[in-house]
Amino acid sequence: MERLIKALAALLLVSLSFSSCAYMTKSGRQQMTYRNYVNQNIRERQRERRREIALIKKAERHKLKAAVKNAPPSQLKINATVDSSEPVANSETFSPVTATETAPPEP
Secondary structure, X not given: XXXXXXXXXXXXXXXXXXXXXXXXXXXXXXXXXXXXXXXXXXXXXHHHHHHHHHHHHHHXXXXXXXXXXXXXXXXXXXXOOOOOOOOOOOOOOOXXXXXXXXXXXXX
16 A cells, blocks of 8 residues: 555656646746636627627618518519410310319329
């Protein structure tokens, strides 16, 4: 048991002696704090920007709904032309189709 404790203590001393653990130094802690501060402000700005965009879109939808609601009804226009180059079908060439002669609609 003592041997295990001595091995763990030696391992802990060796690992702490290396400078790879940057958060153990004062400047490392400062850098970590600054990085967290910057990330927090970036997230806050993004959140505010998303809120602003959502409010702008909501206002645009509201204006569009009001414009559609208050718009006068439009006049119907029917544009039809007859092409005289095609022959006109007469009732003798076509026989009427009954319900039994039609094929069922395909899904």
